[in-house]
Amino acid sequence: MTILATTQRAIPRVSSRPTRPPIPLLLLAGLVALLALVPLVYLFVRAIDGGLDAFAPLLRPRTLELIVSTVTLGLAVIIGAVGVGVPLAWLGVRTDLPARRVWSILAIAPLAVPSYLLAFAFVGAFAPRGWMTTLLESLGAAMVPSVYGFGGTVLVLSLATIPYVVISTRAALMRLDPATEEAARSLGRGPWAAARTAVVPVIVPAVGAGALLACLYAISDFGAVSILRYDTLATAIYSQYRFSFDRSGAAALALLLLSFALLLVWAEGRVRRRAALATPHGRKRVPEPVKLGHWRWPAIAFSAVIATLSLGIPVVTIALWLGDGLMRGVELEVGLEALRDSLVLAGSAALLAVVLAVPLAHLVVHFPGRWSTLTERLLYAVYAIPGISLALAVVFFTLGAVPALYQTLFALILAITLRYLVQSVGALRGPMLQVSPRTVEAARSLGEGPVGVLRSVTLPLLRPGLVAGATLVLLSGLKELPLTLLLAPPGTSTLATELWDAAREAFYAQAAIPAALLLGISFISVGLLVRRGEVEI
């Protein structure tokens, strides 16, 4: 899963007197809320189906082990992501590191690469007889540590979450007024003391918010932990659901993971508000970059090692698979079929998301108040819910309430739409700000009817947001794993599930084409994010 609505939420809303939103808008928001919440309620219903006994699994020692392993993973990933992400952000913003812009883009690029793809590439590279293993052994390494288990999982998920810390820290460093540091100096503190007392405390909330996102990502992750065989709540939910008779146990675990995630979302929101308060003024002056001198070589080496691990390894591994697969004559059709199914699925979700997003963005932008805030929070929460929990909720809901929808394409598309709706609403925010009631009134006073206004003013203004909103959901939908895995109708295979099957059987050549396509899609996502300015470079 990817979480990238962080900067979208920072856009200030237009201040205007609170107006009551029109009833149809509220009804629509209510419907969306209902669609998102009812499955979650069903998760709860399903869990207590068999009375309080259903929660018995939560008290088993095995559950405690899972909680410990999940929390340990979350904490270890925080350390990894912060330990690497903060120096990367600092190098990119405050120093004269050569080719800063390139390094900065490389540092945030892994954002759009799905964790399961990164994990699988690491398996391909570092497994016994993988190309990196061979390379390292030929260089004289006695024993290459196993990629499986805790160490490998922490490595891969840290690499995947470094961008969250980098983006958040960068934003804070860029907004930081150099005069604050100078004020500390003029009040008698040396350079280090000034940094410690005047800069670090201002940056800490931003780093904290990034760290909490990294943690959320790690504990919610399903793909990478499964591939790297590290048991967490997410993997346990899946195996309970797939391989056990006791499905209410899976529901109980999913609820548990859900509460952890919501706790993190809540904490992240609080910390981020503090981070926003900590930098009330914009930056007035660009600070003199820190001269690295001879330290630029270790700095370049550090940046290069991280970029090699998070981008170089997947690119090379997948290229090798592709070469290998082509030589052995792997059927291309399988990959293309999967691409077609993926496109139909994600494309439908993207269209539906945009259709829903226009009125919702209208509500959020033009009627600020209790209802619009609630709608926004809900959309973000749905986005941040662990995919595996959401998937299970939809399964139980369709099975229990509307069996006709169980394992249908429609249910899957709806689930993907709801999950990523916040992306298209976010993309429409900026354009929607320009469609003020005054603009519409101006057009009406100049002789356009309602339809004419829509055609000549509203739609042209919204178009960039519509395109971006659809694209973001499309790209997310193409990469979506847990929802597709649990909800797809039998016989439907997408790029993500193809890759998943190949990974399960360690059948690398078969993975080559879906993996290459997914990697390409990921890089398009990154390019889009950078171009839309959602990541400040």
Added chain:
Amino acid sequence: MTVPRTGEVAVRLDEVSKAFDDVVALDDVSLELEAGTMLALLGPSGCGKTTVLRLVSGFEQPDAGNVEVSGRWVASATSMVPPERRRVGLVFQDLALFPHLSVRDNVAYGIRRDRDHAGRTDELLELVGLAGDGPRMPHQLSGGMQQRVALARALAPRPDVLLLDEPFSSLDQAMRTQLRVEVRQILREARQSAIFVTHDQGEALTMADKVAVMKRGRVLQVAPPEVIYAEPATPYVATFVGVANLVPAEVSDGVADTPFGRVPLIGGEGRPDDGHALCLLRPEHFTILEAPDGPASSGGWDVIDRRFSGSEILLELRASDGQRLWVEAGSRVRHLGLGDRVGVSLRDIETVAFGRRGSTDAVSLSAPASGPEGATAQTGTPR
């Protein structure tokens, strides 16, 4: 800080130059701040005034020359004392309060090692009128209150010199006027040596003991406000501070022969050699005559603009040959307006004139009256 004796020098810049890449910010500037007084650096943006502050505070190093604070050397081209050891306080243009610290902690930041830092903090909060606001956070304060916190924070360690960089530029007009008075009073009572930078001539003239007018990295004149106004050193200073009419004149023997009559020139080294010169005539140097062709009048003038600023009225006049003149309308002729035709005569005054020498920034003779940029009526004359 011991209360400075008069005559001591709080800050001295000695032939200081500073360039950023190829842009010369300061060109051989020498400047002194007398202890216990306030100096205003006045000039348009980009004239180098902020660079002076950054050199004194230690955030820039001079390319040439020396900087002294309270008689101690602090910087030259080869080495310098770091900012934290200079005893120089700073109020930043954008305040730069520590956003993560309360008002109280902001003020106490520079004096945490003092034994009585709590008492001193209370004293300062009291001084700036924020006694009850200690626990609040900066973002909860209004602009004016933030300004006071910044001042209290800078004053807390009892700096030898306080530097203020356009300290009121982010405030609205009413708040600005009020804070100017307050800050001046606070600094006066503390006998605090201070330099402040401004591009607002009204601010410079009302607040400072001395004003240094700067242009393109050079100091054109340093003098008390009244002297800057009455005896500007260059035509640029004359037009930058107040409204100025620069009229062609023939100088001989300390007297300027202008189209409006003969005017004695103020003595001193600035007095031009005999010959062609530009003579400074302020609007209040004239009397308006309602009869344009009376015996004392210098020709007929049409009123082409009228600026009312509450206490006074300025009229822009145009002669038949196109020459323009800013003239103050006295109480008897306040009814005059556009289209009226009047005469003018010169009062019994002394003024200055600018000769050819040193007139690199002279206003060209074909446009003798300064344009509106020098004639911003709301700050046209010191109030």
